[in-house]
Amino acid sequence: MITIKLRAARAILAVASALFLLSSCTQEQQNKISRDIQNWTGTNGVLEVYAGDKVVRRFLKIDKLSTAMGTEDNKPRPYRYGYGVLDENLNFVADPGEKKVYFEISDFGSNYLFFESPR
CATH class of the missing domain: 1.10.287 (Helix Hairpins)
Incomplete structure (x- = not known):
């Protein structure tokens, strides 16, 4: 006791x-x-990529977004990368057949939103 x-x-x-x-x-x-x-x-993140006001790509179950670093100068590169399930039908569910993929998003002119999954 x-x-x-x-x-x-x-x-x-x-x-x-x-x-x-x-x-x-x-x-x-x-x-x-x-x-x-x-x-x-890790986080259960969601990344949405927009064309104007329309979602054109969604990635689910993202642990983190990483900023690319130069191998020789160790300076940050103008893009981020990560791994997530490509939500092909944009229904917020990792359906059978939707696979985990590598992705990169540019800091130049990209409209994207990263947030913790509400589900």
Whole structure:
């Protein structure tokens, strides 16, 4: 019984310490920590690509979008890439036959929206 109470007290202390440290960070540092956690745990993201006001491509079950980096200069490239299920019929469901694919989207003139899946 004492070991259970001791474990609970340690857990509460750890959570309180983490909250205290997080509250002392700037908003930018908190956002970076949040992104790092999402990179580690992944997200159930959706990427929609638009032509004007119409969705023309949708990718489901995306863990993350990555910014391409140069191999020699290590500078960010003007596109993002990732892996997701191509939702061919745009019904928000990864139907049988719809496969996970690699994709790239340009930062130049691309209209896209990335968000966490509502389902």
